[in-house]
Amino acid sequence: MNTNYDVVIVGAGPAGLSAAIYTARADKKVLVIEKEAPGGKIIKTYKVENYPGFENIDGVELATKLFNHATNFGAQFEYSSIKNYIKNDDGFLVTLTNEKSFQTKAIILATGTKENKLCIPGEDEFYGKGVSYCAICDGAFYKNKEIAVVGGGRSAFEESDYLTNFASKVYLIHRSEKFRVNDDVFNRIQKNKKIELILNTVVTQINGKDKVESLILKNDKGKETILKVSAIFPFIGQKPVTEFITEPKFLNDKKNIITNEKMHTKISGIFSAGDVRDTPFRQIVTAASDGAIAAQEAIKYLDRLGK
Numbered sequence: 001m002n003t004n005y006d007v008v009i010v011g012a013g014p015a016g017l018s019a020a021i022y023t024a025r026a027d028k029k030v031l032v033i034e035k036e037a038p039g040g041k042i043i044k045t046y047k048v049e050n051y052p053g054f055e056n057i058d059g060v061e062l063a064t065k066l067f068n069h070a071t072n073f074g075a076q077f078e079y080s081s082i083k084n085y086i087k088n089d090d091g092f093l094v095t096l097t098n099e100k101s102f103q104t105k106a107i108i109l110a111t112g113t114k115e116n117k118l119c120i121p122g123e124d125e126f127y128g129k130g131v132s133y134c135a136i137c138d139g140a141f142y143k144n145k146e147i148a149v150v151g152g153g154r155s156a157f158e159e160s161d162y163l164t165n166f167a168s169k170v171y172l173i174h175r176s177e178k179f180r181v182n183d184d185v186f187n188r189i190q191k192n193k194k195i196e197l198i199l200n201t202v203v204t205q206i207n208g209k210d211k212v213e214s215l216i217l218k219n220d221k222g223k224e225t226i227l228k229v230s231a232i233f234p235f236i237g238q239k240p241v242t243e244f245i246t247e248p249k250f251l252n253d254k255k256n257i258i259t260n261e262k263m264h265t266k267i268s269g270i271f272s273a274g275d276v277r278d279t280p281f282r283q284i285v286t287a288a289s290d291g292a293i294a295a296q297e298a299i300k301y302l303d304r305l306g307k
Contacts, residue, residue, distance in 0.1 A: 007108060009110060011040070012110075013274055015276075018290075021070050022299070042060075045059030045138070080100065087269075091105040112240075130231045135163050139165070142166055145231065147232065148170070173202075174198070212230060214226050257278065259272050259277050
């Protein structure tokens with residue numbers, strides 16, 4: 001199979017769907033490739049309260065609205081993962097893991113990131129129901145609640161500090177006594193009376209009925225305890241979905257796609273948007289903005305090709 005498109009968008013999170021809306025509305029033939037359900041991480045988010053225009057909206061509902069918006073303008077969808085892309089005389093040949101291939105003049109890479117998981121019982125079951133990987137997204141849902149953060153790096157410390165704006169208590173759980181933060185950050189956390197450090201300890205299980213209710217902890221001496229909390233925020237890193245990219249200097253040292261402010265990559269005709277690129281802030285609204293910019297730049301690129 002080798003169908004021609006003006007733009008192939010890889011990833012149907014907020015960035016990819018926003019790009020699809022803009023390119024399809026500009027009367028371009030658009031294909032969106034998504035390995036799961038359209039919406040990305042939004043579909044696993046219980047409530048969204050920080051996307052402009054929606055004071056409170058269910059994550060699945062917002063994802064559905066974005067998907068319908070794109071399809072109503074004519075964007076088409078293929079459910080698979082990208083295997084590779086090859087530049088040729090007509091643009092790019094995009095091959096998927098289901099062995100289908102598509103010819104396109106331009107590509108927008110919006111594959112997002114994948115969180116490092118604890119890989120323990122209950123983590124997947126309670127995702128969006130007390131298990132969250134985004135303090136800014138979900139912290140406000142736990143006002144006056146006791147919650148836990150897992151990790152020993154800068155993200156874990158900064159997010160613990162941020163979460164004290166809402167939670168009555170934050171347990172910061174780390175597997176050792178060594179942290180990957182500077183003294184200023186560590187001292188600020190120690191002075192925060194709402195934060196309690198639980199060291200030399202790992203979380204082995206997340207328990208609850210309809211939502212998170214408690215954690216099973218195990219220290220380095222093998223002793224198990226139960227910690228009652230309403231939520232757990234693992235901050236043990238995340239990885240951009242860029243394993244299919246082989247070009248040198250296309251990625252930074254963290255494997256994020258390098259772009260300029262107009263979402264151009266080092267390869268003419270390939271753009272990137274959203275969490276997968278090298279960006280200081282990862283939110284639905286910034287991903288949607290990236291997608292709009294990438295789409296407009298792709299449209300300009302296609303118009304130049306036409307001339």
